[in-house]
Amino acid sequence: MEEKNSKSKPIIVIKYGGNAMVSENLQRAVLKNICTLKSQGFAVVIVHGGGPFIQEILDQVDIKSEFIHGHRKTTPEALRYVEMALKGRVNGEVVNIINSLGQTAVGLSGRDGKIITAKRYYHEHNDNGNITRMDLGQVGEVSQINPRLIYLLLEQDYIPVITCIAPDKDGNSYNINADLFAGSLAGHLNARVFGVLTDVDGLMKDINNPDSLIREISLQNIKQFIDEGVIKGGMIPKTEACRLAVERGASRATIINGKKPEQILSLMDENQSIGTTIKL
Ligand SMILES: Nc1ncnc2c1ncn2[C@@H]1O[C@H](COP(=O)(O)OP(=O)(O)O)[C@@H](O)[C@H]1O
Numbered sequence: 276m277e278e279k280n281s282k283s284k285p286i287i288v289i290k291y292g293g294n295a296m297v298s299e300n301l302q303r304a305v306l307k308n309i310c311t312l313k314s315q316g317f318a319v320v321i322v323h324g325g326g327p328f329i330q331e332i333l334d335q336v337d338i339k340s341e342f343i344h345g346h347r348k349t350t351p352e353a354l355r356y357v358e359m360a361l362k363g364r365v366n367g368e369v370v371n372i373i374n375s376l377g378q379t380a381v382g383l384s385g386r387d388g389k390i391i392t393a394k395r396y397y398h399e400h401n402d403n404g405n406i407t408r409m410d411l412g413q414v415g416e417v418s419q420i421n422p423r424l425i426y427l428l429l430e431q432d433y434i435p436v437i438t439c440i441a442p443d444k445d446g447n448s449y450n451i452n453a454d455l456f457a458g459s460l461a462g463h464l465n466a467r468v469f470g471v472l473t474d475v476d477g478l479m480k481d482i483n484n485p486d487s488l489i490r491e492i493s494l495q496n497i498k499q500f501i502d503e504g505v506i507k508g509g510m511i512p513k514t515e516a517c518r519l520a521v522e523r524g525a526s527r528a529t530i531i532n533g534k535k536p537e538q539i540l541s542l543m544d545e546n547q548s549i550g551t552t553i554k555l
């Protein structure tokens with residue numbers, strides 16, 4: 276069945292981040308165009324984040340959180356609220372909107388059907404040859420993927436909508452950066468396209484100059500841009516996610532502007548002139 280589905284319909288994995296969810300109108304416009312891709316005959320999988328919604332709930336309960344290289348340090352107590360925001364709120368909203376637009380979505384996290392098994396993530400920092408290992412609490416990384424449930428759902432024409440939370444093999448839950456969760460999955464599913472929605476038009480040589488948008492870039496050049504400081508902050512996990520996707524089996528990764536929902540419609544077009552495309 277897995278083979279049949281992956282052969283019959285090209286898979287597109289879309290990373291839908293919190294910045295492209297800033298208003299209900301924008302959410303509907305984004306999801307409407309994702310539904311259009313589905314009705315054009317593509318098998319669509321959505322992995323979502325929801326950073327601003329997590330921040331809102333943590334502020335309400337007065338829990339401080341800090342980001343270390345794109346990962347939110349997460350205590351066991353904070354994790355309960357992260358899950359409330361992501362699975363309790365965002366996931367349900369995304370599923371509701373898709374259903375109201377005429378497609379049928381199924382809301383999941385990594386634990387459903389054992390899709391994702393996580394392991395604890397440690398941030399390693401190299402300071403002149405001295406490697407320090409930072410423990411970020413309940414932050415995880417993808418360790419194993421079991422795509423059976425996703426293939427079953429795609430086969431039956433559903434849109435799986437997956438929250439970036441997953442347990443380790445002993446059942447301890449982890450908060451996983453949504454870009455990295457989505458990139459790992461896109462690679463494993465041999466996605467035709469890994470589409471990453473963010474709040475800028477793509478990778479730029481100079482963030483303050485939209486004309487410096489890079490249309491296509493190799494993994495080699497990405498590494499160089501990170502070393503040179505051209506790629507910074509939240510763009511680092513995003514490009515890392517694109518690397519994971521294309522190295523593990525996706526045909527290409529394209530970073531587009533989720534605040535310009537019309538760009539989604541060009542994602543599957545090989546000759547598209549939107550965003551930044553990353554290939555092996
Ligand atoms: N070279 C670059 N090109 C484009 N954006 C960059 C670059 N380096 C860093 N950025 C920053 O990365 C941000 C996107 O990452 P992030 O804020 O984490 O997005 P999201 O919330 O969509 O996951 C952009 O808004 C931009 O400020």
Ligand SMILES: CC(=O)N[C@@H](CCC(=O)OP(=O)(O)O)C(=O)O
Pocket residue numbers: 291292293294323324325326327329345346347348357414415439450451452453454
């Ligand atoms: C470990 C870690 O950083 N997890 C992220 C998960 C959500 C996310 O990635 O959301 P966006 O895609 O909207 O940024 C977090 O807690 O913010």
